[in-house]
Amino acid sequence: MTAAAHPTLTAARSRGAVRAAVSQGIRGLSLRTADGRWTGLDADIARAVAAAALHDPEAVDWCPVPATERLAVLARDRADLTVSNLTWTMGREAAHPVLFAGITCYDGEGFLVRTADRVEDPADLAGRRLAVHTGTTTPVNLAAWYGSRGLSVEPAGFADPAEAVAAYTAGECAAYVLDRTALAGIRAGLPDPRAHRILPASISREPMAAAVRDSDPHWFRLVRWVLHLLISAEHLEASGSDRRTAAELAGPHGPSAGVDEGWAARVLAAVGTYADVYARNLGAASGLDVPRGANELWTRGGLHYAVPLN
Structure with a gap:
């Protein structure tokens, strides 16, 4: 891996953290608790990226920003990733030097x-x-x-x-x-x-998505496949396979995104599958009990479709 080919990953490793832009505090998505820990679906997505990139899900510099700054912080290189209940729209992607790496939660x-x-x-x-x-x-x-x-x-x-x-x-x-x-x-x-x-x-329609700068295709690829890994792992588990199958299928492709072959296993060990992330932050155990609805797998009437990992 060369620094020139992987500038975002290289910079994150140099500082020892992924800089994640999150909300200023929305329970279930990204909220800082009294003990200083960030919780929520968006926060767990950031942890999953940090686990893949830096071998440590807690290696995150949390950047709470107002809604008006969610994409601006990427453009100004003050964040590496935005996961802040941000709706993916053509207008936003056309007006800012960003790309949406994938949908984290279907909403309205x-x-x-x-x-x-x-x-x-x-x-x-x-x-x-x-x-x-x-x-x-x-x-x-x-x-x-x-x-x-x-x-x-x-x-x-x-x-x-x-x-x-x-x-x-x-x-x-x-x-x-x-x-x-x-x-x-x-x-x-x-x-x-x-x-x-x-x-x-x-x-x-509010497809909330993770966003990155458009100048680093390798970072975009890594973030996108972290998201798809979570969904694919749930799909495989629901189909009777072990979630370790997802890690075994995805792991060998890690070097193409600048990480090692253990990236997928680290992600699943850190946050679990998409089902785990949703249940922990928005499901009954969270106290919010938000029905999965469109956020179910497509095989169960939802919109999340597991892209093949092989």
Whole structure:
């Protein structure tokens, strides 16, 4: 491996850590706990990449950023990887020097409302002020959904998720609009979660994905195959094989991405399969109990398709 051919991996090894841009704090996705440890699905994806690249899943420099900076930190070489509930869109990939390496979670825009308000459908919120995050696809989604129905709402943008939550809980906004997976974590953190509910309707497609700079194809390849390894390992296990089969199939291809043949075994030892990552951070054991839905394997009615590793 030459440094010129693998600049991102070489730099990460030199500093001893993968720099991962994550959210400023969303339970289930990326949240720093009281003891300083980052948890969540996005955090575990970063750990999986660090395990493959640096032999250590904890070799991560965590970079919590506002939504407006999630791609900018890559462009300015302040991060090697963005895993921050970031929706993959053509517009984002066309406007920034980045590539999306793969989908980490299929989601959709949802609404957190107060149970006492008896809101049953997004249309019931027409004309109301809604809390959103600046730098996200939410305002565009709201305009498209309400506009197509001859309705409108007033998006109130907040750079900090904590400010958005505060505005919603204070009654300044009739709803908090965000990806439904993220809203599950927000709701669970409120003083009385039962006083709030997430509407069943979703108004958009939000494929959340990991992003990297477009200048390093070898790093892009490694991150992409880390993601596919997690899904393929689950598929093989669900089909009656051992997850070690996935490591045996993927391992020999590691040198083409600048890592050794033990990369896949390290990833699975560090975070498990995609099923493990999801269950631990969003499933029943996490306290959020977000149904897998579209995040199931395609063989079980979901959208995650296991790309062959051989």
